[in-house]
Every structure is written in structure tokens, then in C-alpha cells.
Amino acid sequence: MSTPATEPLIRVRGVSKHFGSFTAVDNIDLDIESGELFVLLGGSGCGKTTLLRMLAGFESASSGSITIDGADMAGVEPYARPVNMMFQSYALFPHMTVENNVAYGLKRDGVARAERRQRVDEMLAMVELDSFAKRKPHQLSGGQRQRVALARALVKRPKVLLLDEPLGALDKRLREQTQFELMQLQDKLGTTFVVVTHDQEEAMTLATRIAVMDEGRFVQVGSPAEIYETPCSRFVASFIGSANMIEGSVIEVNGETVVVEGEGGNNRFEVNHSEPVSVGDSVCLAIRPEKIDIALVTDQAATGSQNRLSGTIKELAYLGGTSILRVETEGGRVFEVTSPNRLRSVSGKHVFDWDDAVTMSFPASNAILLTS
Amino acid sequence: MPETQLTTTQAGFVEKVFEWLQRNWAKLIIAIPFAWLLFFFLAPFFIVLKISVAELLIASPPFTNLLEWGDGILPSVSASIDNYAYLWQDPLYVRTYLNSLQIAAVCTAICLLIAYPMAYAIVRAPGNMKLILLLLIMLPFWSSFLLRVYAWMGLLADQGTINDLLLWIGLIDKPIRLLYTEFAVYVGIVYTYLPFMILPLYANIEKLDFSLNDAAADLGARPAATFFTVTLPLTWPGIVAGCLLVFIPATGEFVIPDLLGGGNVLMIGRVLSSEFNANHDWPVASAVAVVLLLVLVIPMMLYHRIQAREGAY
Ligand SMILES: Nc1ncnc2c1ncn2[C@@H]1O[C@H](COP(=O)(O)OP(=O)(O)O)[C@@H](O)[C@H]1O
């Protein structure tokens, strides 16, 4: 037993969940510290909800142990756990007013009427729903319902709040706004949040730490920056943001850098080596689109000298702030590059146009060397 | 020229009729069966109402006419509430009404207690099981109702299956009286009306969002609290529908008390039948029927008004 001070708030050890012969959650270890905003990120069906439901007590683990706040949760019913959950569909009680929905948990705990009133009012004020207290859920908009669900789960002051796709049902604008509200709320209350989402941007925005899940397993756990800048596998690199992936093999190992020969030959890249590799290993290079310098061939000075490639622009998408360019190199490889539109253009003519000949380059430290 | 004008106005009229039909076809489809039901409820009701305010006559038909066409232009009306007063004054009738209501109420409550868990279990059963269980609930409807009541007579009789079985086990040493008791009537009514309770409950529970149960548990509700604060209020419409479907026909039930209760169980359906068939007192029998209708309809209307005032969610 470690000392109580270093004991994480949630400790998951070797937890699996089988539905018949299907394994939804596969041998997961996880520590979540108090005050974290932890995000479980993964594609649909990878087991995020199942893991969350095991924390809440709706599913029992097929094997392994879950400890919350120092207490083993085996056999502890959902109503006895120090966690609350915000459901994907909100699960608001349709026959109760907003006020009664929020008061429900306090009533079950036998909180006295006066205190109940006060805490409900406080909570409704916090989510800016005070004027909707007497309404029924069906008289609210999607965003308002989401806030009722949040208030209902938070009013009991749980140690941990579990949120299953909390923003999934909102439209894009509202979602972005609500992300920040959620973060402010979490900061203010200091409650530990465990958020499930399939939206990587949402995960990056919210999280202090992210666990990337695939087929019931954690593939990487780390801060948003760690996950983005140093993904540990091809899967994570391509799942979080976009990346140009080049399969190849190591042909030279130097002190600082490794030289990789891309498949199809005739293209060599020099990259920093972050993982131990030796000559002959097959590896993958991942380069983020915004980490490639690009310039017109006529403007040679604008690009660096390391990892130079030339090609022509085959596709171009103008997004306002940035443009996405697809560049085909002489070897037939296609690179995706994002270029910020730093100069205002009124003529409709931008720096880059279709079929322009361009030069690309990236410093050795910008590429990620992946072995798995 | 006038001929073509005529045809254009005719065409215009036909067009208007078509337009009207196009806009109102849905109402029309509802209106036809509705009118049919209303007519065949109201017409007999008014005939019965008319007979109930007449006096008994030894004639055919055995009652006085409502309207007598005398010398004047307007007919003279002969109506009296004597039959109703008679029902009120004779304790037998009052007792029979109360007894019928009591039996129907108890049977409804028993049906509800049996049906609710059954309906719930069917909803939670896996997909293919669900269909089989529902079919089993409806299976009795494939055989005649009378046949099933006769089967119960065979089961409950002194030399019936149940007594034989109990004797054989040695639990009793002489047959216990089951048939022609109030108990037999309860058994018969509960058995007969159970599907009418299960089906509306099933339809209602089926629509229930079970993530609400999880939400309640998550907020600290034990299973019993979840049931009383979430499940029960949300399935209330199904409970009301099922109770009405059982209580109303059970109150006026005739065949079951007649066959299983014999002469020992007072129920209004049997009294009604004997007034008509044995006593040939059509006016009193009609009054019995009208009062029965009022006894059933008035509480329902009150309930409906309360519901409307509270407002649905
Ligand atoms: N009660 C269940 N019975 C059988 N399979 C289930 C059950 N719940 C979830 N699954 C399966 O487990 C997998 C993971 O589900 P879930 O945790 O809901 O994924 P998600 O990551 O999309 O939230 C899915 O393939 C799903 O079909």
C-alpha cells in the first residue's frame, strides 16, 4: 500500500469487460489524479462508454479492480458510489421540472429542504438556467437540456464527474462555446472530470490528459501536446490530427539523426531519432502538414535546406485562415501541407495556385519516427 | 355560350369538392368510424333511457310510450323517475351495485399486481423471446371465451381437477367448495381480464427510456425509490388505461358471475339479466343499465378533468 497522499483518486488495474465472446474493454490500467480533466478518446465502438459505465457501476468488470478515493468498488452499487454521471442522451426525467430534476439527487440523500433549495438555486444560477426552473425538459433547447444534465450531476458535489459525449448532441458553434464553459466550471469546482469523446479537437481543447483508445485498449496516455507532437504509433499519429505518413527503412544511424529511405526509393529523409533503431529496420515517418515549409520554386530562399522535396500543387482548399495544399512530388508521393494565409488577398489570387511548381522542406526535428 | 358557362361553374364546384377532400381526407377517415361508433352507442342508449322512464305494462312491448298522441297538436309526455327511485329505495340494488364495484375494483387491483411485473419482464426479455411471450399472452383469445369459463367450472367443481389433486396429495380429506363462490368469480374475472391489463402496460413500458433508471441510480436512488419516483409516474398512463379496460367491463360482467358464482354472488349484470328475462320488467332493467353507465362514466370524466388541469408532460 502506498501512502494515502500519493494514492490517485481513480485507480484501474487490469480491467476487462467481455460481452459473450466479445471483448469491449481489454486489460486497462489507469490512474486519474484528483482535479484532472481526463479525456477518453477513441472511435465509435472502441469501449469508451463501457469503461465509463464500469466506473459508474452500471457494468461490472469481468476481471480487474477499480478503486475510487481509496475504496474498492467491486460490488458497490451505482447509488453508493462517490461519482455522478452525465449521460450521452442526458436522461433527464421528462415528468419533472428542471428544478426537480436537479433536486432529485439531493432528495435521495435526504438533504433538508432549505439546503436543497439553496443548492439547487445556486447550481441553476451557475449554469444560467435560473429563469427556466419551472420548465419541463421538453420545453428546453438542446443546449439548455445539456446544462440541466450537468447541473443535476454536479449538484451532489461528487468526487468524480463522468461525462459521456457531453457535447455530442450540440451543433458546432454551441459545442465550441460550451467546451470553454465546461473547462471554467471544472476549474471553479475543482471536481475531477472524466470525459468520453470521439472528437479529437474536443479532446485537445478540454483535456489535461488524454487516453487514446482502440479496440478496448489504451494505445497512448498523455497530455494533448504529448499525444500530438510525440504520438507513439502510426494509429495515434493518424487518429489525432492529420499526418503525412512515409513508410521506409533505416539506412544510416548517426549520433543525432537517422536517415530513412522512403519506399519506392529515390527519397531520403534525415530525422531526429527518438526511438532506438538500427540499420535495416522498417519504420514510418510522420510529418504534420503545418510542419512543412513550402514555397514556390521561384522563391527558393524561403525554404530550408534539410529534407528538400520538389513537386506540383495538385489540389488546393482555401479555408480562410489557412490553405490546405496537396503536393505531388516527382516520385509520385502526395504530401498534405497547410500554409497560413498571412497576406490579405483581394484579387482572388493567392500565393499558391493549382499546378504551381513548389519546393518543400522540413527540419529533421519536425518529423516523427515511428516503429509501431 | 350559356352552356359553356354552366360547365365551367360545374367544373369549379367539382374542383372545390376535390380540394376540400384533399385538405380534409384525414379528418374524413377518422370521422366515418367515429360516427358509426357514436351512433351505435347513442341510439341504443336513448332507447334504454326512454324505456327507463316508462311504466311497466302487460303488453308487447311491456312498457308505456314516452309520447302519447292525444287530441292536441303536441303529444303529451309521460315520463317518471319512479324506476330510479325504486332502485334507490330497494337495498338489494344498492348492495348489488356496491358489490359489483367492489369485486371489479379488487379484481382490477389483482390484475394490476400480476400484470405489471409480467409486462415489465416481457419488455426486458430478449428480442425473440419477447414475441413468444406476447403471443402466449394473446393465446387465450384464440379459443372461445365461454369455453374457457366452462373449463374453469371443470377445474373448480367439487369433483373437479383442483379438488381431485388436493385430495390425492392428501392436503384435504373432503372436497372444498370452490365453484359457486365469490372466490370463483374473482378467479374467473382476473383470469379473463389479465391480458387487457398486460397489453396496455406493455405498450407503455415498452416506450420507457431505461437510461432514466440508470440516471436515478446514479443520483443515489435505490431500486425501490427509482420505481416509485421514475418508473411508476412514467407508466401511469398505461396503468390507467389497463385499469379502465378491466374495471369497466368487469363491473357489468354477467357470464362469469352467472356461471362461476351461481346464485351466490350478487353482481349487477346478473340482476339486469333477471329483470329483463325472468321478471320482464324492462323499465326497471333499463334504469339499472342507465345507473350502471353513470356510475362508470362520471368518475372517468372527473379523472379526465383532473388530468387536463394538471397537464401532461
Ligand atoms: N450490453 C452490451 N452487450 C453486448 N455488447 C455490448 C454491450 N454494450 C456495449 N457492447 C459492445 O461493446 C463495444 C463498445 O461499446 P461502447 O463502450 O458503447 O463503445 P463507445 O466507445 O462507442 O462508447 C461495442 O462494439 C458494443 O457493441
Ligand SMILES: [Mg+2]
Ligand atoms: Mg459511447
